[in-house]
Amino acid sequence: MAAETQTRGRPETAAPAAIELRGISKAFGPVQANRDIHLRVERGTIHGIIGENGAGKSTLMSILYGFYKPDAGEILVGGRPLTITDSQTAIRAGIGMVFQHFKLVPNFTVLENVILGVEEGRLLRPSLSKARGVLKRLAQDYELHVDPDAVVENLSVGHQQRVEILKALYRRADILILDEPTGVLTPAEADHLFRILEGLRAEGKTIILITHKLREIMEITDTVSVMRRGEMVASVRTADTSPEQLAELMVGRKVLLNVQKAPARPGKPVLEIRDLRMVDASGVERLRGIGLDIRAGEILGIAGVSGNGQTQLLEILGGYPEKGSTVSGEVRVNGAPLPLTGAGCNAAERRRKGVGHIPEDRQAEGLIMDFSAWENVAFGYHDAPEYGRGPLMDRDAIRRDAEGKIRRFDVRPPDCDLAARNFSGGNQQKIVVAREIERNPDLLLIGQPTRGVDIGAIEFIHKRIVELRDAGKAILLVSVELDEIMSLSDRIAVMFDGRIMGERLPGQTTTGELGLLMAGVDADATPPPKIFPEKCE
Amino acid sequence: MDLNTVLQILDSAVRLMTPLLLACLAGLYSERAGVFDIGLEGKMLMAAFSAATVAALTGNVWLGAVAGLLGALMLSAVHGVASITFRGNQLISGVSINFLASGLTVLLGQKIFGLGGRTPSLTPGAELEAQVTPFRAWLSGITGPDGAAALTATPRFGEITLPFADALRGVPVIGPLYAEVISGHSILVYVAFLMVPLTWWVLYRTRFGLRLRAVGENPASVDTAGVSVTRLRFAAVAIAGLLCGLAGAYLATGLSAGFVKEMTAGRGFIALAALIFAKWRPWGALGATFLFGLLEAVANRYPNLDLGVITVPSMFMNALPYILTVIILAGFVGRAIPPRAGGEPYVKER
Amino acid sequence: EPALIFDLGGKFDKSFNEAAFTGAKRWAEETGGTYKELEMQSEAQREQALRRLAETGANPIVMTGFAFGDVLNQVAPDYPDTQFAIIDMVVEQPNVQSIVFTEEQGSYLAGIMAAQASKSGTVGFIGGMDIPLIHKFECGFAQGFKAAKADGKVLINYTGTTPAAWNDPVKGGELAKAQISQGADVIYAAAGGTGIGILQAAADGGILSIGVDSNQNHLHPGKVLTSMVKRVDNAVYDAFKNGVQPGVKVMDLKAEGVDVAIDDNNKPLITPEMQAAVDDARAKIASGEIAVHDYMTDNACPVQ
């Protein structure tokens, strides 16, 4: 397959486009997700699509992949019109897609996931052995290494994504759609992904890349389209545009892409952690003696590849260590020791002690997706005296409060009664951030504050975090986005394998140095080892 | 307790577990595909009724068995349409199927036989003769009277003696075990036991099984692979229907000889419990249903346990299997994680 | 116009409700009269049914089952002009006739026959739910059996503790098989619809069974030793035909209220000795020479 596409070479200008969409429209009930979309993507190019949360990017791509049926419009693949009724048609037409939310079967092995739907016959054995061979070749060709027998739920997100890409390649996709592939990746993983994408482009494959990160658009795409509120507002050559221009097209106003912040003025220590250790339910040591201090008025950023203990650290500090785990060490907030086990160790107690928490996974932890916005604003603080007297809650008080927060944080739509699940990701995050920041906690724990959030919202959330710091609060920021860590933190600690590898000051380090620390290599140590562990768990 | 007693208890356990096993495997297919099924009870009941009815009307147990399958399949179709096509609540659909079967069987039975919901006994006798005669008369027009008589002479599954059962009886332990426990059951018992490895093989060794398991864990993965979620789930629900059909047919035309209203007596719910117990795995289903069968057989054998000081009342012995189940569940099994997409209709667009 | 109310088991319960139905039917066929009949749907309807029938002028009103006792006690005084008859329970009201059967006596005869027929010396009893009424059967059966075979053994099982216990032929069959494997060669089934499974398993297992309430000999001709018939049909027929006399009416052996059924279906099984033993016992019970203990009097059984 590789050889065949190699000979095809770069496309002529006269050659038909790999993909052409004409007048695609799609409504979900009353929501017009896509309106009269036209799009042309040339063969052998990488085409970027950007747009705010809910702009309709995923919908458009899902239509192309046969997941949704369009209400109107025409799709041409390789110049020929094609009615894509289901994903099978799309796959046969050479289209592959890596969804924003992976479509993997968590308790299947990598091999099983890869062959699902394209088995060779009624029995599995031949398919599995064939796939094993093909996977080995693909792994070599594209540096896409994953253990074919690993169970997917045990893989890191980065590796899960590789499985998704392998699935597409295994199905001989010529046109590869990636929906926000880097949202869950570390910078190094993202770089690796881009190298793979470049390799694919060189082979003549066509790639459509959805992302919220303008840096990525500028770095890798040949052309870029901007969507806003279901419409395609621009399609330009990347070389002819700039991040600022794209941001403005996306949001419809000027956006500050860099965080503006004054130097920190740290006060007394708020959080002190000494020799924190944690062994999880299956006996694996996840934290191996963490020591950290955060002072009032400073942001400590924790960088690291996900899966190195950040989640456990946040959960312990938040008051809900994993069930069945054992925790030891000492944690003080404002000088008072926090119980790490037993009855006093619970999230409600922490909140009373002034510890706020924006969790890593807003949909699974931070919000109850079926609850309305106002209920989510009270979530976690539902015991607060101002939310009611005695056992009953005062709905009006909560709603008033929620309306204020929603207004101040510009949550859209500003509808208190809408269920959390009906807000876009960025706005969901704003609800969580509003709830936690406006409580004015002495210590705020933040996990991945802007994962999958569009730039308008990122700008806003960052500004609020800095404001809280300037109000003299201590902030622990965990993020896999090095850019975010670098621009927000006053100090940076790097976590690897349950340990703090080192601390750096943002002005005095580089992403390169941090990247090495994140891989468990001290800056002075000799040859950098492989950045990607074969298996993360 | 001597060997003979043990063998007899095991023998009884095998019979008692068979309907549970079939129903449990039925639930396994359905729930592994993401469709919860608390309607096992109803489907079994319907199958028992249709099997007994047709066997009584034709004198042919095979026709009865086919009718049993169809009866259960019909309710499966209802479940499928409600919970797959129209994305209804699977629990409600299951509950309604149980009610439907419980009412329809008696209603139809009364209409057909006028015996208060009972079917005639499937043993040769005047009661049965009266029912079979018209069919036999009709049949003899096609096959001649002798053929008709032969075709209408087995209204009920007999017991099969496996080869060498008697020859081996002399061999210590193995011999009696083979002759007493393994040999001498209705064919449906053997079918049920064969279903276990077969189910394992289908689930883990075939394309269909792979897709089936996938659709119960993450239907979107199957959908994006271009395979129809709806079709897979319907297939699974249909298989569940067939297995319930076998279970019902065994109850009415194997274990007993005819249908009595409500004769499933909660076995569908016990099968459901066994399924959870088995953590949705075929060999686990075998183990779990065997345990239930064994507990019941033991309680049957020792109805009034005399402990010297006190005699354990019969009510307690009757409840013993249930009490032990709770204890075992509390002590040994731990958390059973159901198929992730179970109970949820697959909705792409809201 | 007389009326008949069936208990929750329904008129086709293969048991005493059905027997009552038979009696009413016979009355209707013989006299050409009509009667009202009701099947209970729920506990709460008992009172409703009684009152409604009384108010529509039905008389006498016959009801089957001890469960009516409590309600009848409340309702009867409100309708002094209506005559009631209740089967299986004593209700002391001036306009109520209580019809009770001496199941223990019939069961005693069944026990005698079982002892005669049993070669192994072990027989079985399978009851539906473990309730006093069924113990009455059990105890009478055991007494008869022990009287004829003092060293014999009676195996006892009850099917369950929920109403399903009366409708579980599969479990009944399995219990019968368990008893057969313990050596029982005659099994007495007092378990409603469950009994069908017991009789079946006994027939399949090549042993004898004893039916209950109605004559069930015909179910497996030549394989059902006898049936302990409780002539509820006669009681209903009587009440319909001759009206109701307040007080307690004991339908005992003497009054032919209970008996063991012998007909063409089980004739071949009845040996002359057996017949003689039964006749002898029957005469002695009638004369009072043998007093069969009634479990209900002290909740205990003299033999085990």
Added chain:
Amino acid sequence: MTKMPKWADVILTPLISLVLAMAISALVILAIGESPMVALTTMIDGALGSSYGWGFTLYYATNFIFTGLAVMVAYHASLFNIGGEGQAAMGGLGVALVLLSLPLPHWALALPAAMIGAALFGAAWALIPAWLQAKRGSHIVITTIMFNFIAAALLNYVLVNLLRPVGSMDPASARFPDATHLPKLSDMALALGFEWGKNTPVNISFFVAVIACVLVWLLIWRSRLGFEIRAFGKSEPAALYAGINPVRITVIAMLISGGLAGLMAINNVMGEAERLVLNAVEGAGFIGIAVALMGRNHPLGVFLAALLFGFLYQGGGELALWTSIPRELIIVIQALVILFTGALDNMVRMPLERMFMALRKRGA
């Protein structure tokens, strides 16, 4: 931004579903050779046509309200309580023990005491499954099923061997003292000067049930505890994040659920039978599942669904009492009602939604 107006969803959909269920029922009645028209009028007449019918309908509805609420509360904590049957049976035992052992001089004292007994026994019967689920992960569906059987056995034993008056044939307790008999609604009506529902079992428990609806509504939608129950039911990780203790919520939700199921006993045991009989629950625990699910797990819905089932029960009872139609017909009708209004509701909703969307488009 909804597809159709709320009133259509709440009223039109179930109504059309109900009509469909009735239409199929009519076909079934035709199939067994009876007249659907006669059946329908008998049912409506028998259940709603007189104060007498209403008396029974409301009596059954009271049972179903309690068990429906029980299933509903557990459901909000994402616990499927199939054990209502056993819990209600044990509630009956609680009522019997209280009323037979305490010399209570007046019903006004007896009612609260019996309610406490009923709720305590019902809750206790739910406690073990709850605790096992929370602590040991034993699946609550299995354990509650098992506990139904165990309750039946226990009650069988207690009634036959302990509570049965000596010499009584009936495995039932003695009658409760006259002073503890609950006022029937018919008595209350008489006191107010008119005759209503004479000789029907509906009693003051009906009002207790209505109050229970309101209290459960307050609990689930207005209280902090209810907030925690719902949050836990929607997402356990989120509950942990918010400091909600899963063990505590599981146990509390099941205690409330079991207590509500147990409370049913004040209606059937204390209010109607005035003694404890075997199988007093008569399947109301299972009907509760259907009632809760059909009532969309909202107290108002539960109330309405309970009324519907009360109607079906009473109407069906009348049907079986006074016509030659077997009583099982009513089970079939119940099944169809559950099926169409509960599981096949989308079959009606989808076309309705399309219709309303089209109407809106035209309007816009």
